[in-house]
Amino acid sequence: MKKGYFGIHGGQFIPETLMNTIIELEHAYNHYKKDKDFCSELEYLLNHYANRPSLLYLAKKMSKNLGGAKIYLKREDLNHTGSHKINNVLGQTLLAKKMGKTRVIAETGAGQHGVATATAAALMNMKCEIFMGEEDIKRQALNVYRMKLLGAKVNCVKSGTATLKDAVSATLREWSARMNDTHYVLGSVMGPHPFPSIVRDFQAVISKEIKHQMLSLESKLPDMVIACVGGGSNAIGAFYHFLEDKQVELVGCEAAGKGIEYNNTAATITTGKLGIFHGMKSYFCQDEFGQIAPVHCISAGLDYPGIGPEHANLYDIKRAKYVAINDEEAIEAFEYLSRTEGIIPAIESAHALAYAIKVAPKMKDKIIVVNLSGRGDKDCAAIARYKGEEIYE
Ligand SMILES: *Cc1c(COP(=O)(O)O)cnc(C)c1O
Numbered sequence: 001m002k003k004g005y006f007g008i009h010g011g012q013f014i015p016e017t018l019m020n021t022i023i024e025l026e027h028a029y030n031h032y033k034k035d036k037d038f039c040s041e042l043e044y045l046l047n048h049y050a051n052r053p054s055l056l057y058l059a060k061k062m063s064k065n066l067g068g069a070k071i072y073l074k075r076e077d078l079n080h081t082g083s084h085k086i087n088n089v090l091g092q093t094l095l096a097k098k099m100g101k102t103r104v105i106a107e108t109g110a111g112q113h114g115v116a117t118a119t120a121a122a123l124m125n126m127k128c129e130i131f132m133g134e135e136d137i138k139r140q141a142l143n144v145y146r147m148k149l150l151g152a153k154v155n156c157v158k159s160g161t162a163t164l165k166d167a168v169s170a171t172l173r174e175w176s177a178r179m180n181d182t183h184y185v186l187g188s189v190m191g192p193h194p195f196p197s198i199v200r201d202f203q204a205v206i207s208k209e210i211k212h213q214m215l216s217l218e219s220k221l222p223d224m225v226i227a228c229v230g231g232g233s234n235a236i237g238a239f240y241h242f243l244e245d246k247q248v249e250l251v252g253c254e255a256a257g258k259g260i261e262y263n264n265t266a267a268t269i270t271t272g273k274l275g276i277f278h279g280m281k282s283y284f285c286q287d288e289f290g291q292i293a294p295v296h297c298i299s300a301g302l303d304y305p306g307i308g309p310e311h312a313n314l315y316d317i318k319r320a321k322y323v324a325i326n327d328e329e330a331i332e333a334f335e336y337l338s339r340t341e342g343i344i345p346a347i348e349s350a351h352a353l354a355y356a357i358k359v360a361p362k363m364k365d366k367i368i369v370v371n372l373s374g375r376g377d378k379d380c381a382a383i384a385r386y387k388g389e390e391i392y393e
Contacts, residue, residue, distance in 0.1 A: 004193030007316050009309035012192040014279045018172075021179040026194045028099045033201065038098060045090045046205065049123070050080045052087075054206075056213035056369070062340050069363035071356055072222070073343070073372045074210055074238065083346060083374030084203060084234040085116040089185055091202035093120035096183035103127040103178075106185040107171040109136055109164035109230070110301035110348070111143025112374060113187035118152035120185075128152040131170040134162035136300045139382055161294045164230075164304045168278055188231025189308035192279030196308050203237025210369055211241050218367060224249040224359075227371040228351040229322065230266075230301050232308035234373040239320060249321075252311060253351040255297035256324035264296035267324035268307040269315050277305075282312040298327040298386065299379075301348040329354040331383060334376060346374030347383065 004010050012022060032038040046052040055075040063071045076084040089106075096104055104126050108114030114130040121128035130152050137144055137156055147154050160166040168191075175184040189196045189203070207225075214222055225242060227235035229252040242248040254267040265271055265285070272283040277292055285293040285305040295305045314320040330347055333354035338344045345353060349372045356370045384391040 006310045006313035009282045009312040010193055010196060011281050012279060013276050014192045015176060017176050022192060029095060029194055029198055032095055032098055042091055042094055050086045050090060051078060053209045054078055056210060059341050065340060066357060066360040068361040069366045069368045071360060072369045074206060074369055075372055076206065076234065077345065077372050077375035081116045081119050083112045084206065084237060085113045085187065087205055088199050088202040088233060089116040089120045092185045093124050093126060097124050101181055101183040103182045104185050105129045105171055105174055105182055106187060107167035108132050108187065109303055110378065111140040112301060115143050115146045117185050118147045118150035121152065122150045129155060131155045131157050131167045133157045133164060133167050136163055139300050140378060143378060165292065188233040189236050189310060190231040190278060190280060190306060196310055199233050200236045200240060200310060203233050204240040206237035206371065207239060207241035210238065221245055221248050222369045223366040224251060224368045226251045226253065226352045226355050226368060228253045228302060228348045228373060229307060229311065230304050230348065232311040234371055236308065236310055238371040243319065250319065251355060252320055252322045253325050253355050254322055255299055255302035255351055256326040257297035259326045260324050264294060266295040266297045266303050266305065268305065269322035270324045280309050282306055282309045298330060299347040302351065323355055325351040325354045333357055334383065344376035345372055346376045347379040349373045
């Protein structure tokens with residue numbers, strides 16, 4: 001495979017000015033990923049700061065209620081800061097520190113990646129600036145406050161649809177203008193090489209643990225692993241160590257928003273076309289002229305018009321399948337897990353749960369693992385508003 005490519009996807013479609021910085025990052029990463037001190041410092045942070053390994057929880061009531069497959073939840077919601085984002089952020093911030101950088105910048109959608117980055121920056125004494133779309137700032141006010149509390153500056157991005165894609169563009173622009181002391185902590189398995197590989201490696205701890213935990217609990221591998229897909233980092237993290245185990249079915253759940261028949265969907269594989277954007281070749285939601293289409297769904301964290309290049313390739317070679325889950329289905333799953341298991345999932349993760357709810361009844365004697373990418377406290381106000389329920393903020 002060509003360096004930096006997954007099949008035909010990936011690459012480095014970036015301005016000339018960024019090229020040296022990207023090469024510097026690639027060299028540093030290739031060095032440190034084999035460095036004993038780096039690896040043990042990162043492992044220490046993951047285990048003693050982020051609360052790893054995360055539980056693999058048998059959802060007994062849910063399994064019984066659905067009457068088919070045995071369902072396990074990988075509890076990334078129990079990580080420090082409330083989602084899988086911390087796995088990647090600790091890795092990249094430690095790497096930036098080793099490279100002599102003193103400042104980190106990041107984009108954020110739901111605010112989870114911004115909070116995780118601000119957290120790691122506080123811990124490791126780095127300056128931190130977060131770029132967030134104006135729409136998302138409104139949807140996720142609590143996370144904006146958390147980032148400020150942690151010492152980060154939050155920049156409001158008003159261009160385009162003022163959501164995640166515009167925040168990524170703004171952060172890339174900021175990085176091009178100031179590279180010497182600054183590392184861009186990209187939040188998902190996207191962007192130019194080497195980001196999709198770096199982020200995947202840092203998130204692969206999820207499937208490494210699932211495999212280990214499943215073998216000790218059930219003495220066999222799961223039949224299916226399900227994860228939601230925005231850019232695709234929690235999904236590739238949950239899939240990675242099963243890629244060679246062909247009997248394990250891998251399913252990514254995209255956000256269909258109101259439904260894939262409407263324009264405003266974020267279901268990239270289901271509705272997108274091949275394109276180049278944010279430094280990579282992959283599938284993107286586009287209009288008839290090839291412009292990036294506006295996307296919309298209930299979940300700020302899945303509101304991205306593209307998908308990471310490794311997923312695009314897993315789709316091409318049919319190793320993983322991708323399904324679209326709409327807002328209504330996700331909200332139903334959000335409420336269902338809260339009532340059934342006493343676990344409030346992130347609305348992003350609820351997209352993966354919704355698919356499990358659909359297929360589990362038809363999978364008697366099989367085992368499903370759902371990656372519960374985050375906790376749902378952050379979503380309660382928005383969902384109450386969506387449902388027209390009275391809330392007191
Ligand atoms: C950010 C986020 C996602 C989407 O990002 P991926 O890179 O696709 O994983 C999913 N779930 C939660 C809880 C998130 O915070």
